[in-house]
Amino acid sequence: MTLTAENFSYVADLVRRRSAISLAPGKEYLVESRLLPLARRVGKSVDEYVVGLRRGVAPTLEVEMIVEAMTTNETSWFRDIQPFEALTQHIVPTLLAERKFVPSLRIWSAACSTGQEPYSIAMTLAEEFPQGPRFDITATDLSNEVLDRARSGLFTQLEVNRGLAAKHLVQHFTRRGTQWAISDDLRSRVSFHKHNLMDAPMPGPFDIVFIRNVLIYFEMPVKQEILRKLRSVVRPGGFLVLGAAETTVGVDAGWARVPVGRSAVYQLQSGRTT
Amino acid sequence: MSPLDTATVADTEQILAVAQEVFAALIDDGEVLLMEAEPLGPVDDVVVAWVDMTRADSPFGIRTSVRAPREDAYAVVRALLRMTPGEEVTEDDLVDAFGEIANVVGGNLKSLLPEHAVLSLPTVATAPTMGDELIAQVGLAWRDAALTICLWTIS
Amino acid sequence: MRALVIDDSRTMRRIIAGILRGVGYDIVEAGDGQEALDAMAAAAADGELFDLCCIDWNMPVMDGLTFVTKVREQRTWRGVTLMMVTTESEHGQIVRALAAGAHEYLIKPFTPDALKDKLELLGLLPVQEEAL
Numbered sequence: 124m125t126l127t128a129e130n131f132s133y134v135a136d137l138v139r140r141r142s143a144i145s146l147a148p149g150k151e152y153l154v155e156s157r158l159l160p161l162a163r164r165v166g167k168s169v170d171e172y173v174v175g176l177r178r179g180v181a182p183t184l185e186v187e188m189i190v191e192a193m194t195t196n197e198t199s200w201f202r203d204i205q206p207f208e209a210l211t212q213h214i215v216p217t218l219l220a221e222r223k224f225v226p227s228l229r230i231w232s233a234a235c236s237t238g239q240e241p242y243s244i245a246m247t248l249a250e251e252f253p254q255g256p257r258f259d260i261t262a263t264d265l266s267n268e269v270l271d272r273a274r275s276g277l278f279t280q281l282e283v284n285r286g287l288a289a290k291h292l293v294q295h296f297t298r299r300g301t302q303w304a305i306s307d308d309l310r311s312r313v314s315f316h317k318h319n320l321m322d323a324p325m326p327g328p329f330d331i332v333f334i335r336n337v338l339i340y341f342e343m344p345v346k347q348e349i350l351r352k353l354r355s356v357v358r359p360g361g362f363l364v365l366g367a368a369e370t371t372v373g374v375d376a377g378w379a380r381v382p383v384g385r386s387a388v389y390q391l392q393s394g395r396t397t
Numbered sequence: 398m399s400p401l402d403t404a405t406v407a408d409t410e411q412i413l414a415v416a417q418e419v420f421a422a423l424i425d426d427g428e429v430l431l432m433e434a435e436p437l438g439p440v441d442d443v444v445v446a447w448v449d450m451t452r453a454d455s456p457f458g459i460r461t462s463v464r465a466p467r468e469d470a471y472a473v474v475r476a477l478l479r480m481t482p483g484e485e486v487t488e489d490d491l492v493d494a495f496g497e498i499a500n501v502v503g504g505n506l507k508s509l510l511p512e513h514a515v516l517s518l519p520t521v522a523t524a525p526t527m528g529d530e531l532i533a534q535v536g537l538a539w540r541d542a543a544l545t546i547c548l549w550t551i552s
Numbered sequence: 553m554r555a556l557v558i559d560d561s562r563t564m565r566r567i568i569a570g571i572l573r574g575v576g577y578d579i580v581e582a583g584d585g586q587e588a589l590d591a592m593a594a595a596a597a598d599g600e601l602f603d604l605c606c607i608d609w610n611m612p613v614m615d616g617l618t619f620v621t622k623v624r625e626q627r628t629w630r631g632v633t634l635m636m637v638t639t640e641s642e643h644g645q646i647v648r649a650l651a652a653g654a655h656e657y658l659i660k661p662f663t664p665d666a667l668k669d670k671l672e673l674l675g676l677l678p679v680q681e682e683a684l
Contacts, residue, residue, distance in 0.1 A: 284666035289657035422661035497563040504639025
């Protein structure tokens with residue numbers, strides 16, 4: 124443990140100003156553990172790394188990485204629950220009603236991390252619509268490491284404890300050593316790809332795009348660009364699902380808010396493909 | 398349990414994974430701060446907690462023990478019970494909390510066995526325990542504390 | 553909100569009670585299934601049934617599975633949510649518990665957030681916090 128109390132305070136202050144998350148005294152080991160990879164990259168101890176940061180003007184990217192390292196939490200299953208209820212109660216029934224024939228639903232889960240979101244979508248659709256329609260989920264993230272884990276369909280006991288109802292656990296998972304493996308059936312419904320949202324979008328057309336708690340990290344012009352690109356790969360009348368506190372209002376006028384409880388669900392308005 | 402049945406648990410990586418999950422979840426809010434390290438050599442003032450896994454139809458069993466120097470055991474207990482710096486660790490606290498660590502580690506290892514077994518209540522002592530044969534040993538470092546987990550066959 | 557925390561380990565009861573109190577629960581503790589049944593009966597008699605029971609599986613006198621079975625036999629106790637909190641984590645054990653009438657199942661070891669996630673799933677999380 125190298126971090127001094129003073130340097131811990133510096134980091135805590137930085138994180139609080141950038142993310143509103145507070146690191147109380149007692150979390151020194153947490154900071155030490157989370158910043159160690161960043162410090163090692165430049166051959167320093169964590170304390171030396173923070174000292175170096177304080178001396179120079181910390182480049183924005185470095186600060187972003189520190190905040191990211193400190194605020195990344197375990198992803199949970201069925202995060203916020205409401206979007207999944209919206210999927211069942213509104214989104215899928217609307218899509219089925221608005222189109223005469225739906226061969227299969229194509230869904231994109233952007234910034235999918237270790238896979239909890241796309242697999243939660245798969246569980247929801249498999250359970251709530253056992254008679255169909257068919258569906259396939261494209262899941263993307265920037266990191267090969269998390270994508271490999273997501274593809275494996277293997278989760279630790281700590282991961283399956285987060286927001287996954289026991290009835291879903293026993294229905295869709297089996298034990299493998301100390302870990303839990305999602306069923307081959309559900310695994311086969313999701314394909315994982317490395318993708319950067321700043322690049323051209325994944326080839327559509329998609330019926331539903333989940334892009335939750337990702338846009339908040341981008342500046343307005345980039346946000347607008349991403350939403351514009353999404354419009355080009357979403358079918359008219361298709362849906363966009365954002366994080367609970369997010370909105371397209373003031374960002375992109377091509378989407379109309381769908382009043383489904385407290386969820387941030389938007390529907391693409393026809394005629395707006397540019 | 399025949400010697401073959403111990404293979405699923407007498408595995409250093411599995412034991413480390415279980416121990417890491419126990420400490421991360423119950424003590425460190427999900428953060429893995431427990432790492433593999435050199436097993437403890439002989440220590441003067443040691444605290445040991447163990448649980449036994451047995452099956453009714455077999456004379457054999459597996460003992461899982463966790464041992465640490467007394468000061469390190471106190472550190473683990475203080476963190477587990479979220480004690481404030483001034484609070485005193487009573488002997489009861491030590492026995493119950495350190496015993497619970499062995500209980501949760503042993504309980505998770507028990508779930509890896511191919512056949513259902515029964516877990517004993519934890520025992521806590523101030524001298525290292527032994528069984529018939531040492532089948533696995535993992536040295537651990539958590540913050541500034543050193544711990545060692547051992548698996549023994551017992552009969 | 554009231555919760556009954558049932559575990560033969562004082563440490564585990566302390567950990568669970570600590571998390572639940574932090575989100576606004578009043579706690580009663582029991583060291584085995586029989587003590588827990590007695591606590592349930594006493595609470596019922598006072599017209600103050602628990603909202604939630606956190607139940608360990610392996611306990612002396614009466615184990616958690618038996619407790620769940622007996623509680624589910626009482627129609628007037630149907631409003632109480634029963635959650636197993638245990639190291640028993642084989643697939644078959646979880647199925648057994650749910651079949652016996654447990655509403656949820658939390659595997660030990662668990663983080664405080666994991667317990668709160670389960671409460672949220674059950675609609676039993678009175679206070680929301682955001683902190684690291």
